[in-house]
Amino acid sequence: MIMEYKKLILRTGFLFLSLLFLLLNGQNVFAKELDPQKILEAVDDNLWSNTKHIEGRLMIDNGRKERVLTWENWMEGTDRAYTLYKSPAREKGTKMLKIQSKLWMYTPRTDRKLLIAGHLLRQSMMGSDLSYEDMTEDKKLSAAYKATFVAKEELQKTECCVLLLTAHDKTTTYQTRKVWVDVEKMIVFKQELYAKGGKLLKEIEYFDYRLLGKRLFPRKMIFRDLLKENTKTTYIFDAIEFDVDIPDKYFSQSILKR
Amino acid sequence: MIFNIAWKNFSRQGIRAVLNVMVTALAMIAVVFNISLYNGFQAQTTRNMIRTDVAGGHYRVPGFDILSPTEWEDVTRKIPESLDDLPNAERASALVQQGQLFPNRRLYPVQLRGIDVHQTLLDLPLDGLKSYGERVEDIIPAVLGVKMAQKAHLKQGDTTVLKWRDRHGVVDARDLLVVDVVTMVNSRVDEGVLWLRLDHLQDMTQRQNEISWVAVKEFQGPVQGMEFQEVDELIADILNLIENDRKYAQVFWVILIFLAGIGVFNTQILNVFKRQKEIGTLMALGMTSAQVVGLFTLEGSMAALLSVFVALLLGTALFAWFQSVGLDISHLAESTIPVHENILLDIHSGEVVSTIVIIVSVMVLVSWLPVRKITRLDPTLALRGRAIT
Structure with missing residues (x-):
């Protein structure tokens, strides 16, 4: 009787210790099972395509009033992009052409094209929470950052894997980011952009993912500059086409005219 | 002797002479004040820039x-x-x-x-x-x-x-x-x-x-x-700004001198017209027309000479008072002018002398211009007061 009691205690203790071990190492097991860098690559593969054509709206809310701009965008890889703003009247006909790290802007009111380079890239784009630099970001996350697993969190009613991204080189604008990834679908729900010293600067949220061909693409993205009060910039993608043929003239400076 | 006659004639003009002296003196004071104020502004600006930013x-x-x-x-x-x-x-x-x-x-x-x-x-x-x-x-x-x-x-x-x-x-x-x-x-x-x-x-x-x-x-x-x-290079924009302002101020100086000159000019025209018989008499007594012109020019210039003394008296008092209070430029607080304190005058003796010389010269000129016609007067007609109609 006593022997059986001792065995029971031993078994219970072993079970308890095993559970405790599993609990403490659960996250590591999760991390070992899913390579964070592979997750990031899968996320990039889902978002980036050879070519893309998007029609959408850009809502810039500065806390006092909101401006809505409609636009059409053609992208080729990470290097070339052309955007045409269609409304409101004030912005109608404004064009932006990005080729690698250079960005040209054409405004019909001045009938001039302006190269936005160097330090000008750090200015706010049309009063939004994005800088031109954010716009011209031409590196895939998986290429620019090393990912490590941080935690599991629930976001938008989905269990997400939180990855900490650390820049490979010391010239990357944001040295650290955090991304919330749904590892089932390999989609991002949220990104946080940090200053070198660790202060949280910007936040990007992704909403309403929908299946477009083989890809899941968000219908809405909200950018917030967390150092400013009550400002947000919302991108709404109304129509998206992947792997479309884009005429070469769209990525030529000759398009930057009336 | 001519000086004595000129002085007597001048003093007989009464209120007209006083007004001419006062207007000319005030013009002198105003021009010197304005120049010195710009000097003070420039000096204080330069001093502040050197003290706080550009050093040597x-x-x-x-x-x-x-x-x-x-x-x-x-x-x-x-x-x-x-x-x-x-x-x-x-x-x-x-x-x-x-x-x-x-x-x-x-x-x-x-x-x-x-x-x-x-x-x-x-x-x-x-x-x-x-x-x-x-x-x-x-x-x-x-x-x-x-x-x-x-x-x-x-x-x-x-x-x-x-x-x-x-x-x-x-x-x-x-x-x-x-x-x-x-x-x-x-x-x-x-x-x-x-x-x-x-x-x-x-x-x-x-x-x-x-x-x-x-x-x-x-x-x-x-x-x-x-x-x-160098300092001048580093504060060139301010110096240029003040220099441009000085140019605009020069228009103001010209207007002031012009107004003072008009008074004397007007007095001289009136003198020649009203004192034709006197001119005729002086010529009949043997004075040459050049001497008569000299007499009348000296009379007119008396206003300028006297105004120098009046300007020195009034100006010294005014400038002494101003140096104790300065010019409040707090309304420029929103600008990037590097001066915070009240502006004081920076009086340069060279500028004072040259201002006086210029104004006196202008007064002598406007005293002479209207009386030139005396040289063309017929003494007999002048004696009857009909040389100028």
């Missing part, structure tokens, strides 16, 4: 332009040894970078100016930064000028977020503590400027031992990798 000139990194903030980050270099070795009373090193402040979570672009806190060359009230260590800790200590603090709605003890880029363009941000709000006599080093310790800004931007310029007490000879800019 700057050794700048070639290409650095304070008016091109987007290029500040590209124009820095390690401080040359020959300048670094100068005593604290003879050099002040500065690093200038762009930053963004977020008081009350509103974006406020600022100039980050790191200054060597041990320097004594420039008169900057930055003692609040001295008690901090060389390495920047979790919170960045900063000093603001009163105007900057007002515009950014910050006060001593407030904390806010400062965002900047390091030498690689990487974004960094940290909390900033306003350790002091100080009065700056030069609004150019107040508005939009955030004063930090030089070592802190170098640390924050990963620019160890780098500077944008070194202000020096005096020229130290050519320094490799740096270009020397």
Whole structure:
């Protein structure tokens, strides 16, 4: 009787210790099972395509009033992009052409094209929470950052894997980011952009993912500059086409005219 | 004898003579006052700029332009040894970078100016930064000028977020503590400027031992990798501004002298017309027409000569009083004019003398111009008062 009691205690203790071990190492097991860098690559593969054509709206809310701009965008890889703003009247006909790290802007009111380079890239784009630099970001996350697993969190009613991204080189604008990834679908729900010293600067949220061909693409993205009060910039993608043929003239400076 | 006659004739003009003297004297006072006020403005501006910013000139990194903030980050270099070795009373090193402040979570672009806190060359009230260590800790200590603090709605003890880029363009941000709000006599080093310790800004931007310029007490000879800019070059925009203003003021001086001249000119025309019989008599008594012209010109010029004495008397009293109060330019507080205190006159004797000479010369000229016609008068007609109709 006593022997059986001792065995029971031993078994219970072993079970308890095993559970405790599993609990403490659960996250590591999760991390070992899913390579964070592979997750990031899968996320990039889902978002980036050879070519893309998007029609959408850009809502810039500065806390006092909101401006809505409609636009059409053609992208080729990470290097070339052309955007045409269609409304409101004030912005109608404004064009932006990005080729690698250079960005040209054409405004019909001045009938001039302006190269936005160097330090000008750090200015706010049309009063939004994005800088031109954010716009011209031409590196895939998986290429620019090393990912490590941080935690599991629930976001938008989905269990997400939180990855900490650390820049490979010391010239990357944001040295650290955090991304919330749904590892089932390999989609991002949220990104946080940090200053070198660790202060949280910007936040990007992704909403309403929908299946477009083989890809899941968000219908809405909200950018917030967390150092400013009550400002947000919302991108709404109304129509998206992947792997479309884009005429070469769209990525030529000759398009930057009336 | 001619002088005596001229004086008697002049004094007989009564109120007309007094008015001419007063108007000419006031014109002199006004012109000298105006010139001296500009001198005072320029002198105080230059003094304030030298005291707080430019000292005896700057050794700048070639290409650095304070008016091109987007290029500040590209124009820095390690401080040359020959300048670094100068005593604290003879050099002040500065690093200038762009930053963004977020008081009350509103974006406020600022100039980050790191200054060597041990320097004594420039008169900057930055003692609040001295008690901090060389390495920047979790919170960045900063000093603001009163105007900057007002515009950014910050006060001593407030904390806010400062965002900047390091030498690689990487974004960094940290909390900033306003350790002091100080009065700056030069609004150019107040508005939009955030004063930090030089070592802190170098640390924050990963620019160890780098500077944008070194202000020096005096020229130290050519320094490799740096270009020397003299005081006049550094404050050229203000000097040009004042110079342009002086040009506009010259129109005002011309109008004043013209008004004074009109009075004398008018008196002289009237004299020749009303005193034809006297002119005829003088000619009949044997005076040549040139002597009569000289007499009348001297009469007219009496106003100018007397006005010099009146101007000296009134002007001395007025200027003495003005120097005790100065000109309040608080309405210019919103501008970038580097003067905070009241403006005092800076009177140059050369300018006073030349102003007097010019005005007296003009008065002599306008006294002579109307009486020239006397040379063409027929004495017999003049005696009957019919030479000029």
